Amino acid sequence: MPTTPATATHSSSNGTAEPIMLELVDENGTTIGTAEKLAAHQAPGQLHRAFSVFLFDEQGRLLLQRRALGKYHSPGVWSNTCCGHPYPDESPFAAAARRTYEELGISPSLLAEAGTVRYNHPDPASGLVEQEFNHLFVGMAQEALKPDPEEVGETAFVTAAELEKRHVEGPFSAWFMTVLDAARPAIRELTGPSAGW
Secondary structure, three states: OOOOOOOOEEEOOOOOEEEOEEEEEOOOOOEEEEEEHHHHHEOOOOOEEEEEEEEEOOOOOEEEEEEOOOOOOOOOOEEOOEEEOOOOOOOHHHHHHHHHHHHHOOOOEEEEEEEEEEEEEEOOOOOEEEEEEEEEEEEEOOOOOOOOOOOEEEEEEEOHHHHHHHHHHOOEOOOHHHHHHHHHHHHHHHHOHHHOO
């Protein structure tokens, strides 16, 4: 399995490298422990905290990203603007803003909570499992994108109608429609009825 910044380590405050740890949660989203990132995703998967971000432009188009080919999980597929995992004791909101900046080089505007969704999505290609309690966020993308090529292979702003066509053509991440459907009420509130979400 390739080692990427997402699977290897992150630097602690004293500059030493540490394995990336995730928060394990119960069915109510209450923290019950931690696990190393890759271990939490190995079958059958351990339920852990995650987040998904949906950013829109002024025309109500959704910012999609195509995951970089070097990613260990679901490489080369289209997905929502940004997704990931808070570090232990990091709020999902702070993690969502942090990872959006790390991956896309922008700070989201008007970022707001949009609920949670729990799912279990195996990835047949890698054998890994997304067993997640996912915090959803919606907001605006109002800056020029500066994607990190190790994280993001491609980006696109799409209307609701264009997304339907793209989704049929694929490939999309296994979790994409689950998180999109769960976030739709907040998306409609942000973009207005004319955007068609």
